[in-house]
Amino acid sequence: MTGGYLKGRIRREDIITAAVAVYGEAGYHGSSLREIAKRAGITHAGLLYYFPTKEALLAAVLERRDAEDAERERLRATPGLDVLRHFLALAEHNVRHPGIVDLYSRLAAEAVAADHPAHGYFVRHYRAAREGVVGSFQALADRGELRPGVDPRAAALTFIALMDGLQVQWLTTPDEVDLVGSLRFYLRTLLTVPLD
Secondary structure (H helix, E strand, C coil): CCHHHHHHHHHHHHHHHHHHHHHHHHCCCCCCCCHHHHHHCCCHHHHHHHCCCHHHHHHHHHHHHHHHHHHHHHHCCCHHHHHHHHHHHHHHHHHHHHHHHHHHHHHHCCCEEEEEEEECHHHHHHHHHHHHHHHHHHHHHHHCCEECCCCHHHHHHHHHHHHHHHHHHHHHHCCCCCCHHHHHHHHHHCCCCCCC
């Protein structure tokens, strides 16, 4: 790896880190590339060298978050209880890092508009999350570890919606909402085997 290549990668990571901070404070639409460049300690032109559009930078921020979550929580484990446990571990991580949860929640809300630059990302993100959890609930059902009558697709859709909805409630009133405990409660109502 050459020095220039490493320096460029470090600069890109610095810009993404600055963007996370600015998006978390002002949302995507309320942020500017000039402010992000200032926070990253480079010129606006320098930022544009690495990310020619605001949309390209947003994509990099979202891709970094997904990659970090997947690596840390092993969200691509064998379908079944392990995947559900990893989602709970992700929720536990999120409770310790409210800034990234706030950023994610703001962007998800903004991106419901079809013309938002992150709309396609969130369509793909939610589809992949649902498919992964459906696969886990289906594997549990096949082994008799899911209560009779529980539809794996409906359970997965509800779990992902519950996770995101609880995050918003938790951000609003953290002392009143037990994010992880509520997710555990939901999963326990569906399972015929211990979750832990």
